[in-house]
Amino acid sequence: MATFLFPSRQKDEHPHSQRTQHHHLDTMADPAALRISTAEEAVARIAYLASDVIVSVQPAHGVDSQFSKHLSRYATRGDKSLVAQTGVPEIQTIRQNADPLLSVFTPIRNGKLTSVTTTSSILVSSVPHLYRLANFPVVIHVSIKPSSYPDYSSITSIRNSGFTFLQSETLQEAQDIALTAHALAIKSWKGVIHFFDPGSSAQDTHIQFENGSLVGAILDLEAVKAFQKGKIGGDSIYADDGRVASITENVSTAPATPMEGVALPAALSIAESTSQAILSKASSVGTSSPGNSSSERNGSVSSATTVESAIERAVASQDIYKFVTEIWTKLEHALGRKYTPFEYSGPSDAENAVFIFGSDVGAFAQAIDAAKATEVYAKAGVITARLYRPWLGLNLVESIPKSIKKVAVLEQIRRKTTKWGPLLLDLLATLKSGPGNGVETIVGHQLGYIAPETVPQALRGVFQNLTSEKPIQNLEVGNADGPTVTEDKADQSQPKVEGAYMKILDQIFGSRLYLANALGAKNAGILDSVATNPEFGFGSLLARKEHRQRFLSEVEKASTSTEFITEAAKPWLKEWISSANDDKKASEIADEIIPRLQMDGSALSQALLAKSGLFRKESQWLVGSDAWAYDLGNSGVHHVLASGENVNMLVIDSTPYSEKAAGNAARRKKDIGLYAMNYGNAYVASVAVYSSYTQVLQAMIEADQFNGPSVIVAYLPYFKEDDSPLTVLQETKKAVYMGYWPLYRWDPKNEEKGAPNFSLDSERIKNELKAFLARDNHLTQLMKRNPQFSSSLAQDYGSEVRALQKRKAKDAYNQLLEGLAGAPLTILFGSDNGNAESLAKRLGNRGKARGLKTMVMAMEDFPIEDLPSEENIVILTSVAGQGEFPQNARAFWDAVKDNTELDLANVKFSLFGLGDSHYWPRKEDKHYYNKPAKDLDRILTNLGGQRLAEIGLGDDQDPDGYQTGYQTWEPLIWQALGVDKVEGLPEEPAPITNEDIKISSNFLRGTIVEGLNDQTTGAISAPDQQLTKFHGTYMQDDRDLRDERKAAGLEPAYSFMIRCRLAGGIATPKQWLQMDDISDAHGNQTMKLTTRQTFQFHGVVKSKLKPAMQDINKALMTTIAACGDVNRNVMCSSLPTQAEYQKEVWHYSKVVSDHLLPSTTAYHEIWLKDENDKKTQVAGDAVQDYEPLYGPTYLPRKFKITIAIPPHNDTDVYAHDIGLIAIKGKDGKLAGFNLTAGGGMGVTHNNKKTYPRTGSMLGYVAKEDIHMACEKVMLVQRDFGDRKNRKHARLKYTMDVMGDDVFKGKVEGMWGKKFQKAKPFHFQSNIDTFGWQKDELGLNHFTFFIENGRIEDTVDFPMKTGLREIAKVLDGEFRLTGNQHLIVSNVKDSQLPQIKEMMAKYKLDNIQFTGLRLSSSACVAFPTCGLAMAESERYLPVLISKLEGVIEENGLRQESIVMRMTGCPNGCARPWLAEVAFVGKAFGTYNMYLGGGYHGQRLNKLYRSSIKEEDILGIMKPLLKRYSLEKTDGEHFGDFCIRIGMIKETTEGKTFHDDVAEEESDEE
């Protein structure tokens, strides 16, 4: 607003000066005391003091409103409210498009004073609630929007809702009127809306904080208590509860109980009534429902209501006037500021006045004050409404001088719905038709935006019109469109992430897509809030349909018309008419018609062409948000369903799964999907783009084809606008897997076709859906069809199974122990990797042997309520993450850590921790060492427990690891229990090792078959988990879901990873299609191209494992020996430039691979055999397998072979057990190989006995002998590898123990031949060359950039679909590279244009990435890899994005820097050969390595341990900058880091741990 400060009140000179700010005297004296700077802050403070509950409406999750930023600050500080029963009021934040006023009902009915802070944007759509809330003492503080030029129509539109409306203009008024609003609500028990334009007071001098005791006095705390004591009751928010605020007038002489300090008229008090009499008079909401009794609100102020002669009546306008006047009188006495329902300023003899309903009244007043006497508007009066509703006409008449003859009304209403403005109508009714005074002329004006400097000009216009002979009504003043500023789009816009579904609609339907209610679409004069609601969209769709119907008749006419110049189009028009509703045919024919019409040139052709879009059948969609699922839109959704029209609705729900439980019951959203299914005539689908992209596509296509209404409810959870995709992904997964958001499709017409109506596309459903299906027998059908669903369907999400299971297990144990002698000993364990568990079990067995009644269970399985009754309890726990409890101990810890009720006075306990004192090398992190055990020891002591023995701490760094500490601790337990001297203890069986498992497995059979047939679990047994690795599959579980499933009493979400065996990584197009099919049919619809050049599938559930294996074999691939202690997939450089040579070398990868395959028939027997397969039946155990190479125990550890073709080291030849470097002969053909041995990556954090190693050169071997040389290297390892310690079992350790020369000698001895001297070769790089290349035969090859090898479709990048389409036509082959990328190979020139076009279409030709990204590589890690300690594949791309700014700034865009990341030190992405690498240590924490050789020739070295993202960026950004400035010509990043002394060079594996940049601190 314009400045309108006046030095003093000089009545004659500046008659409007009271419209300046009211300042308290003190604040003028002490500017430092002026604390409040915005109207919202002033209001928020009052609301906070005067409420139990504040519903704070926010633009979006995580986006503060101008009120909420203050509210949350007060609440966080624990500031006390004057009225809140709990001291600190409850702040409920609700998104503005989530029907916020719905949240008011529950607290207000429960006697909680509730207020709302919001912008005006929610008001119109909240009308149904407003009517009902008007009779509760709710206060709604409204700042009017848009801020640049507020639209008061949002206030006038709701003026008849029954609320009292108060308006404030200045900052000081905002504070006073806010207080008035609360006091008035309490006095009248009616809702009050306090509205203001915050912009009007933006320039005001800051004001003082309110005076707390005065606020209390004005609010009338006694009356507050009276309200809080009562409960209004009723739980239906939809039904009208018939409540109406009323007062009881005591007409007898009996003394009343007036409220303290309130000058109520004698015998006037307030109560409520549901009496029909009052309802019929005063309620605006129809009929009452019985059962809502006012008697629940006993103890109210109305003891007078018991007086027989009391009369109840609804609160009337005059009551409001009385109450508000009383409040204002008190305010005036205390503060000297005066308020009246209407405010007039100006000379007492003014003839003309302006009544302003809009912003910046002060600017007008100031202009009038400043006017020269000759100005047409000089000496005019200004009128405003302080109390806008109830409209007290009489009071207005009294407020303005009798001299006034003409009144100009200025209404700032942007959206005019009636011809006359609402305020004009009010005035006409009051001044013209009412008792009136001398007012003769009232002229309405529409007030547009007026810049401060043009106010005089505007006034001139208004008054010239007013005083003219024939004034024009509805004259527009100012700019009706408002100033050109960009409004805060958070107001109406849907969250950004929701764009995903729009893009998919666009992707499927393209030009056929018609969005009826697209946001931001130009719907003239219609607010976004209206344009996006279903009713509006539906109406526009119907109009659209009629439009096409008309077009159809026009075409029909045209098809027989003689007005065309040519006849060419006519037959096509005829054909079109019969196919107009067939989307495909209509489009095809349209393609024929349009060019013919264009050729014709007649007027008729032109007319038809003007509407040519209508030749295609549109796919029409209404898109909305979850706000529709509350009350408001439901009628709209209902409308669409009831119409039976062929309309598609997409409703996007964004409530995160983790938040769903927090919502209050009254706000529960209606399940639109169920609602629509119950309706019976609609196609319904429930989808989630981050769970199954394909299912979304399928549902949208089906909805489009369904003739009738279709509803797709789509899930896309988000907390904040800037949520990372990872958060969205994890929330989606939880919701889907837990059955909260099941994926399904429902087609009510399927039954006619003999197909089931309901298809469940995920595994679990919630109760409500189950009940629906059960009713119509669909559930039985579903179970019959998919028996695998039945076990998961039987347990619903949210069930209490877990608690029951715990109880049962414990009781069963107790029963078992009954009757046994000896002291009881309960042993609990918390264990992630099994060490603590097996130690606990062994302790249990030993205890039993000593005669104790031992019970061993995981901490989470122990019912916590039993803790006080245990006699002796010992707990063994390891450490997870940063000093946290292992997964299966967290629930236990959560239950005891803040518990004050458990009394453990009779419990003896002891703790043993398993940790690693060096895991966290930094001093400040030392306390993480064995933290869980130490914490628990402290808590149990605090709860009164007595130590059985001192806490024992096992340390991986001790000579015997944790055993060292354990050996001292265990005897203390036996001593304490008096069983240390027991004689004749039995010998303990040795623990079962992997070697034992292999031996007893009968050549890898184990009990795999039995495990696969066990439908009670998604898992297989632990030994079988080891054995299936040999068959190419690992059991995993989804780690994103572990906690959720545990909480719901479910076993982890088990699934399997399957890895194919594909020597050299070459696949035919047909094989590609088959792999793609497998990922869709059996896996999670994605494929991973691995660092070992093969396909990997994830998310294959047990029941699909066998079909998946069979399909892989049908594709002429296998999975045998893809994992396990055998020779794995043999790799080979993909070398696109030398076709013949590559083929020749690749051939040897096949030869070596085949030669070293295990020969057990178990693989075929388990996976491929069916009932009819007789030939491979092994009769019992009678036929023994024989493994000529491996023997029954196979190898001590995994074994890897690779081939590199210089100058490309794209397969990292030094990182493998055997590396073969292809050597060309003089004839240009392959002659043989240099053979390196003993490379390997995997290490264990902090275990210096483990290290990565580059292979040692053994020498040259002719190509004919190469498979034999490899075999012999492998066999020496078979015989000499360390089978006792798997951490020390790889060939690299065997060789270092033996020495390279001795090892070589043994190989040669076994082979009977000698290695020749290695031939010279030269490597240049270990990365791929992206883009097109041509080979010597003229064939073309394109290397795609596949980030981290993941083949999937996303909204922005349909990569999987694109590659599939290419595979369908490709006359060539696919090559998978060792860097997880893909080459489309052998493309003939003739096919080149076609392939290029397809690549462009699917955006597959994009290789314009930074060199850093192109040279990066990450392993899978979370969520599937069981070993992962930190994110990798999902995080590296994010990290690179954060570095790319620096890369670009410093001109390093083209620079190839090899960066790799893995989730754990197993090293699948070969991190120790990268120039810079990050290896996961704990969630969000990595070890950083620098100085690797650019072409994989040198190991890197640890630079920093346990650092987080900000540290990583803090190191990398300046380092990259320095690299750009100081690097020498052609110097690679790894070499640079060594040259400048950042890191020492690692010369060989054994020196990997030497000279690290950061020495560990040994201090405890």
Ligand code: SF4
């Ligand atoms: S490096 Fe570790 S986390 Fe990554 S995939 Fe391999 S085992 Fe899993």
